[in-house]
Amino acid sequence: MANPTLLILAGDGIGPEVMGQVTRIIDWFGVKRDLTFDVEHDLVGGCAYDKHGTPLHDDTMARALEVDAVLLGAVGGPKYDNLDFSVKPERGLLRLRKEMDLFSNLRPAQCFDALADFSSLKKHLIAGLDIMIVRELTSGVYFGEPRGIFEEGNERVGINTQRYTESEIDRVARSAFELARRRGNKVCSMEKANVMESGILWREVVQKVHDEDYPDVELSHMYADNGAMQLVRAPKQFDVIVTDNLFGDILSDCAAMLTGSLGMLPSASLGAPNADGRPKALYEPVHGSAPDIAGQGKANPIACILSFAMALRYSFDQGEEAARLEAAIEKVLADGARTADLMGEEGGTPISTSEMGDAILAAL
Amino acid sequence: MANPTLLILAGDGIGPEVMGQVTRIIDWFGVKRDLTFDVEHDLVGGCAYDKHGTPLHDDTMARALEVDAVLLGAVGGPKYDNLDFSVKPERGLLRLRKEMDLFSNLRPAQCFDALADFSSLKKHLIAGLDIMIVRELTSGVYFGEPRGIFEEGNERVGINTQRYTESEIDRVARSAFELARRRGNKVCSMEKANVMESGILWREVVQKVHDEDYPDVELSHMYADNGAMQLVRAPKQFDVIVTDNLFGDILSDCAAMLTGSLGMLPSASLGAPNADGRPKALYEPVHGSAPDIAGQGKANPIACILSFAMALRYSFDQGEEAARLEAAIEKVLADGARTADLMGEEGGTPISTSEMGDAILAAL
Ligand SMILES: CC(C)[C@H](C(=O)O)[C@@H](O)C(=O)O
Ligand SMILES: CC(C)[C@H](C(=O)O)[C@@H](O)C(=O)O
Numbered sequence: 001m002a003n004p005t006l007l008i009l010a011g012d013g014i015g016p017e018v019m020g021q022v023t024r025i026i027d028w029f030g031v032k033r034d035l036t037f038d039v040e041h042d043l044v045g046g047c048a049y050d051k052h053g054t055p056l057h058d059d060t061m062a063r064a065l066e067v068d069a070v071l072l073g074a075v076g077g078p079k080y081d082n083l084d085f086s087v088k089p090e091r092g093l094l095r096l097r098k099e100m101d102l103f104s105n106l107r108p109a110q111c112f113d114a115l116a117d118f119s120s121l122k123k124h125l126i127a128g129l130d131i132m133i134v135r136e137l138t139s140g141v142y143f144g145e146p147r148g149i150f151e152e153g154n155e156r157v158g159i160n161t162q163r164y165t166e167s168e169i170d171r172v173a174r175s176a177f178e179l180a181r182r183r184g185n186k187v188c189s190m191e192k193a194n195v196m197e198s199g200i201l202w203r204e205v206v207q208k209v210h211d212e213d214y215p216d217v218e219l220s221h222m223y224a225d226n227g228a229m230q231l232v233r234a235p236k237q238f239d240v241i242v243t244d245n246l247f248g249d250i251l252s253d254c255a256a257m258l259t260g261s262l263g264m265l266p267s268a269s270l271g272a273p274n275a276d277g278r279p280k281a282l283y284e285p286v287h288g289s290a291p292d293i294a295g296q297g298k299a300n301p302i303a304c305i306l307s308f309a310m311a312l313r314y315s316f317d318q319g320e321e322a323a324r325l326e327a328a329i330e331k332v333l334a335d336g337a338r339t340a341d342l343m344g345e346e347g348g349t350p351i352s353t354s355e356m357g358d359a360i361l362a363a364l
Numbered sequence: 365m366a367n368p369t370l371l372i373l374a375g376d377g378i379g380p381e382v383m384g385q386v387t388r389i390i391d392w393f394g395v396k397r398d399l400t401f402d403v404e405h406d407l408v409g410g411c412a413y414d415k416h417g418t419p420l421h422d423d424t425m426a427r428a429l430e431v432d433a434v435l436l437g438a439v440g441g442p443k444y445d446n447l448d449f450s451v452k453p454e455r456g457l458l459r460l461r462k463e464m465d466l467f468s469n470l471r472p473a474q475c476f477d478a479l480a481d482f483s484s485l486k487k488h489l490i491a492g493l494d495i496m497i498v499r500e501l502t503s504g505v506y507f508g509e510p511r512g513i514f515e516e517g518n519e520r521v522g523i524n525t526q527r528y529t530e531s532e533i534d535r536v537a538r539s540a541f542e543l544a545r546r547r548g549n550k551v552c553s554m555e556k557a558n559v560m561e562s563g564i565l566w567r568e569v570v571q572k573v574h575d576e577d578y579p580d581v582e583l584s585h586m587y588a589d590n591g592a593m594q595l596v597r598a599p600k601q602f603d604v605i606v607t608d609n610l611f612g613d614i615l616s617d618c619a620a621m622l623t624g625s626l627g628m629l630p631s632a633s634l635g636a637p638n639a640d641g642r643p644k645a646l647y648e649p650v651h652g653s654a655p656d657i658a659g660q661g662k663a664n665p666i667a668c669i670l671s672f673a674m675a676l677r678y679s680f681d682q683g684e685e686a687a688r689l690e691a692a693i694e695k696v697l698a699d700g701a702r703t704a705d706l707m708g709e710e711g712g713t714p715i716s717t718s719e720m721g722d723a724i725l726a727a728l
Binding site: 076085088090094120121122125141142144147148149152155156157158159160161162163164165166167192194195196197198199200201202224225226228229230231232233234246247249250251252253254256257258260262 | 440449452454458484485486489505506511512516519520521522523525526527528529531556560561562563565566589590592595596597610611615616617618620621624626
């Protein structure tokens with residue numbers, strides 16, 4: 001059987017550095033666990049713009065649709081701030097999401113025991129936290145038409161359109177209920193049905209999917225503003241949260257920051273299954289390109305490595321190997337290995353990106 | 365000279381209870397400080413629907429446009445959950461905001477010394493917190509057209525429209541810069557200019573207003589998802605935050621919850637100045653109608669009383685009297701007066717809504 005294929009798009013800023021450690025881990029799985037991937041590398045974001053004048057070349061897009069999974073580092077940086085909207089680094093990422101039809105974005109907000117002190121929240125509120133946010137990723141105000149800046153009378157008006165069809169809501173709701181069944185069996189759906197008709201439809205469809213096909217899962221609904229409050233007040237009340245693209249962007253970042261260690265959080269963006277049963281899939285850390293520390297060997301590679309662990313689990317049905325990798329990471333953290341972002345008030349000497357890679361390989 | 369006029373719309377749930385204490389305070393200012401208001405009472409929200417079949421009667425709307433300030437309690441409750449969207453309690457509130465053209469919603473997120481332990485955040489991150497969120501309140505996705513649930517092919521689609529004109533952004537930006545000058549002189553503007561064209565226009569206009577008329581104020585821009593993270597990570601970095609209607613809804617609730625005492629937070633919604641120089645204005649607590657504790661005398665009236673203090677300051681140019689009222693509240697808290705929502709882990713016996721009113725009157 002042919003090896004599974006991976007397309008690595010390391011991107012900008014700290015992307016290449018953290019991805020460098022991921023490729024070492026991938027190699028380890030080939031040598032030690034007989035799990036060999038055919039790996040290709042290409043460009044996305046600002047570096048793609050620099051070379052091709054577009055943040056995602058058509059050939060890269062085509063290849064992303066063919067491989068078994070895409071691993072992405074991060075995109076963006078101050079150098080590209082004044083580019084036209086249509087060629088900004090982010091457009092490369094958004095095009096991948098849209099054309100791969102990656103409608104279900106899984107963002108775990110998990111608190112690692114060894115790092116519970118890093119949270120800005122009091123320890124008892126956050127220790128043991130394990131939430132999964134399922135964010136709709138291919139629709140809503142991110143992609144709705146009409147959009148743009150238009151002349152109107154003698155001034156300009158900026159317009160975007162929030163837009164959800166029943167089937168778009170249906171499929172992401174299903175992915176949330178499926179996930180919940182393998183976790184705490186609880187889903188909380190968030191919208192602003194008190195203000196937005198798109199939220200009314202959202203709530204109705206989520207409820208219908210529940211009642212028809214997932215009556216065993218506990219379902220609640222919450223307004224998104226209250227959701228933000230409840231995340232800050234008592235995050236452990238949640239198991240799976242399902243929400244739309246824009247609310248998901250904000251609420252998942254809020255939840256991520258609750259854990260206090262953004263450098264630790266991976267994400268998976270999944271589409272419909274292919275003929276071979278594998279979903280179209282892109283894996284990326286939740287953190288951004290961190291241009292302020294790029295190129296200094298300071299970045300924490302764990303979020304990116306955990307994204308590869310999600311790939312093992314969701315694309316390659318290798319849950320045990322994923323758990324092996326996650327356990328190795330727990331171990332190095334318990335042993336006190338810390339990149340600069342994980343240095344607490346006690347101080348100490350941070351290790352570098354590649355030293356963290358070394359430590360994880362050693363633990364494996 | 366005629367007395368200034370106040371329209372009190374106590375609304376639903378705990379609204380009438382907390383407003384009951386506000387009227388006692390208003391009476392005190394009449395008797396003791398020679399500051400007499402002509403007070404009228406009317407209905408909004410579910411109680412208005414019960415009586416008139418609409419959450420805001422046209423006569424109430426007309427009166428709101430005539431008086432010097434409106435004080436609102438809270439709207440909504442489970443009894444009204446299944447009402448049609450067009451007559452839900454919230455529509456009454458949204459109609460007031462829109463027809464009074466209250467474009468600038470001031471939401472302080474302040475941490476009271478005596479209550480710093482209530483926050484879910486670690487004390488050093490929150491003690492002394494004093495942020496002002498300026499939320500645009502009359503436009504954006506709350507009011508943009510087209511909106512609704514439509515048939516499309518053989519399914520339904522939910523649509524809302526995010527929409528901002530230059531002048532809408534201009535005026536709320538000005539109000540934020542004006543406020544900043546009387547505070548820490550710093551404004552952070554939040555949007556998603558990396559994804560939404562309405563955000564690009566937002567950023568551009570805020571920058572232009574700054575450069576032309578408020579170059580002395582320190583201005584920064586932040587993506588709203590990062591804003592949510594930064595609020596959780598290090599809220600004291602902010603002075604004034606200015607943002608749109610929907611981001612403002614979520615971010616201000618997130619910020620409010622950081623303080624840990626939602627029952628403490630007031631808000632002011634201001635429009636353009638009338639001929640007499642007073643802005644059209646509505647004051648309301650940030651908390652909702654809390655149906656679970658309504659009618660039990662448990663609710664904390666402080667947020668609503670502090671909303672009246674904001675009225676004294678912003679509508680009636682009585683900053684000193686506002687400060688007097690705020691100081692009385694600080695004092696009763698320092699003395700240990702606590703309604704049920706302010707009970708910490710140490711326990712103790714909570715006082716009732718009216719006992720809190722008694723204590724504040726005594727301190728005055
Ligand atoms: C980079 C940006 C386009 C993106 C988004 O808004 O979705 C990011 O914030 C994210 O959450 O992945
Ligand atoms: C009640 C609701 C319509 C309202 C809003 O979404 O604006 C509330 O959440 C608020 O923030 O005042």
